[in-house]
Amino acid sequence: xxxxxxxxxxxxxxxxxxxxxxxxxxxxxxxxxxxxxxxxxxxxxxxxxxxxxxxxxxxxxxxxxxxxxxxxxxxxxxxxxxxxxxxxxxxxxxxxxxxxxxxxxxxxxxxxxxxxxxxxxxxxxxxxxxxxxxxxxxxxxxxxxxxxxxxxxxxxxxxxxxxxxxxxxxxxxxxxxxxxxxxxxxxxxxxxxxxxxxxxxxxxxxxxxx
Amino acid sequence: xxxxxxxxxxxxxxxxxxxxxxxxxxxxxxxxxxxxxxxxxxxxxxxxxxxxxxxxxxxxxxxxxxxxxxxxxxxxxxxxxxxxxxxxxxxxxxxxxxxxxxxxxxxxxxxxxxxxxxxxxxxxxxxxxxxxxxxxxxxxxxxxxxxxxxxxxxxxxxxxxxxxxxxxxxxxxxxxxxxxxxxxxxxxxxxxxxxxxxxxxxxxxxxxxx
DNA sequence: CAGGCAAGGTAACGACCGTTACCAAACAAG
DNA sequence: CTTGTTTGGTAACGGTCGTTACCTTGCCTG
Numbered sequence: 001x002x003x004x005x006x007x008x009x010x011x012x013x014x015x016x017x018x019x020x021x022x023x024x025x026x027x028x029x030x031x032x033x034x035x036x037x038x039x040x041x042x043x044x045x046x047x048x049x050x051x052x053x054x055x056x057x058x059x060x061x062x063x064x065x066x067x068x069x070x071x072x073x074x075x076x077x078x079x080x081x082x083x084x085x086x087x088x089x090x091x092x093x094x095x096x097x098x099x100x101x102x103x104x105x106x107x108x109x110x111x112x113x114x115x116x117x118x119x120x121x122x123x124x125x126x127x128x129x130x131x132x133x134x135x136x137x138x139x140x141x142x143x144x145x146x147x148x149x150x151x152x153x154x155x156x157x158x159x160x161x162x163x164x165x166x167x168x169x170x171x172x173x174x175x176x177x178x179x180x181x182x183x184x185x186x187x188x189x190x191x192x193x194x195x196x197x198x199x200x201x202x203x204x205x206x207x208x209x210x
Numbered sequence: 211x212x213x214x215x216x217x218x219x220x221x222x223x224x225x226x227x228x229x230x231x232x233x234x235x236x237x238x239x240x241x242x243x244x245x246x247x248x249x250x251x252x253x254x255x256x257x258x259x260x261x262x263x264x265x266x267x268x269x270x271x272x273x274x275x276x277x278x279x280x281x282x283x284x285x286x287x288x289x290x291x292x293x294x295x296x297x298x299x300x301x302x303x304x305x306x307x308x309x310x311x312x313x314x315x316x317x318x319x320x321x322x323x324x325x326x327x328x329x330x331x332x333x334x335x336x337x338x339x340x341x342x343x344x345x346x347x348x349x350x351x352x353x354x355x356x357x358x359x360x361x362x363x364x365x366x367x368x369x370x371x372x373x374x375x376x377x378x379x380x381x382x383x384x385x386x387x388x389x390x391x392x393x394x395x396x397x398x399x400x401x402x403x404x405x406x407x408x409x410x411x412x413x414x415x416x417x418x419x420x
Numbered sequence: 421c422a423g424g425c426a427a428g429g430t431a432a433c434g435a436c437c438g439t440t441a442c443c444a445a446a447c448a449a450g
Numbered sequence: 451c452t453t454g455t456t457t458g459g460t461a462a463c464g465g466t467c468g469t470t471a472c473c474t475t476g477c478c479t480g
Contacts (some may be wrong), residue, residue, distance in 0.1 A: 267438065
């Protein structure tokens with residue numbers, strides 16, 4: 001009775017194809033509006049494939065979210081907490097953050113997380129914790145260190161970090177999520193991040209002016 | 211052949227009941243996962259009601275979004291552009307903005323707009339334009355005036371306004387949208403707005419320190 | 421080569437959904 | 451009271467969906 005976790009050991013290329021096709025359809029149509037037939041139409045083969053590999057529709061969805069999320073959310077992390085220059089660290093982190101948020105995969109997962117929050121509360125919870133939540137906490141550490149070095153003043157570093165990631169998302173992210181515009185180019189992203197960093201730094205910096 | 215705009219003149223209380231019940235179910239389950247039966251179960255009567263009043267499911271959905279949005283999005287507007295003190299204006303505006311964003315109605319519409327963007331592009335477009343878009347533009351005007359008065363320096367007022375509304379949404383809005391926490395209390399909202407205003411002002415202010 | 425076994429395709433089942441045809445009840449007009 | 455009309459409830463229809471039973475195919479083993 002292979003109900004659970006169908007043969008996760010074998011690295012099947014078929015599985016990858018199914019996941020890829022399913023992700024595309026899910027991201028376009030949403031969970032409820034996506035039919036297994038539509039996925040198979042894109043992936044080839046038959047429905048029997050999906051039910052052998054993932055059990056059912058929810059299993060397929062969970063697999064997509066967890067596997068893609070693990071891969072994409074890790075890019076939101078800061079690699080070097082101990083950056084020498086705060087402005088450089090913020091800029092680099094902001095760009096990482098923004099290109100992560102703007103990636104098609106994260107856009108798709110984000111969209112689904114919003115509407116399927118009631119159906120998959122655990123998935124959504126871990127999505128937030130390991131993505132935006134962790135990124136914000138890491139940034140808060142960076143800010144805390146800069147505060148201890150006396151470079152900035154901040155009452156609540158966690159809150160300040162939240163403000164920063166909020167500025168990074170901005171209306172740009174909202175517009176992309178709503179399908180009102182395409183993701184920004186690298187140049188646009190750099191400009192937006194630079195502007196946010198400037199605003200953030202000069203609002204938090206203790207002494208000198210640039 | 212009453213296909214269009216079924217008798218919009220008469221102020222029917224029945225219509226209000228249907229809209230209310232439908233909004234609740236739509237907001238909870240999403241568009242695709244909501245059945246007409248589920249709405250009727252909550253509103254009473256029979257499906258014939260809905261099809262007489264709204265034509266079909268899409269018509270019902272459009273009615274919900276437009277009527278609710280008109281009412282809620284107007285609260286995002288700034289009443290007095292010519293505020294005397296910038297900090298006061300930003301604070302008042304930020305609180306308006308945040309309580310608007312956190313209202314159950316806007317949360318629900320926001321959730322649906324995200325996933326049904328492909329199905330209702332015009333609705334989503336006008337939702338953004340008349341809501342976040344207009345709010346940001348109005349704020350940009352306020353900032354522009356303050357800049358002309360020499361109170362602040364800002365390269366791009368539209369962008370700065372975007373940063374501000376981004377800070378207002380913050381992770382709080384994201385968490386509420388994802389169903390990870392309940393909307394903040396008035397006290398929490400005031401604290402978050404005050405913090406954002408402080409960060410924004412000191413990053414943009416030309417001369418003095420507080 | 422023969423036999424068993426896993427994998428995949430086909431088609432069907434039962435449930436549900438949006439929509440509408442049909443009918444009964446309420447009501448207005450004469 | 452009678453008749454025509456409008457409103458609202460019932461039930462059914464066509465279609466789709468998730469899921470699975472059944473069967474064919476090809477492969478592995480002896």
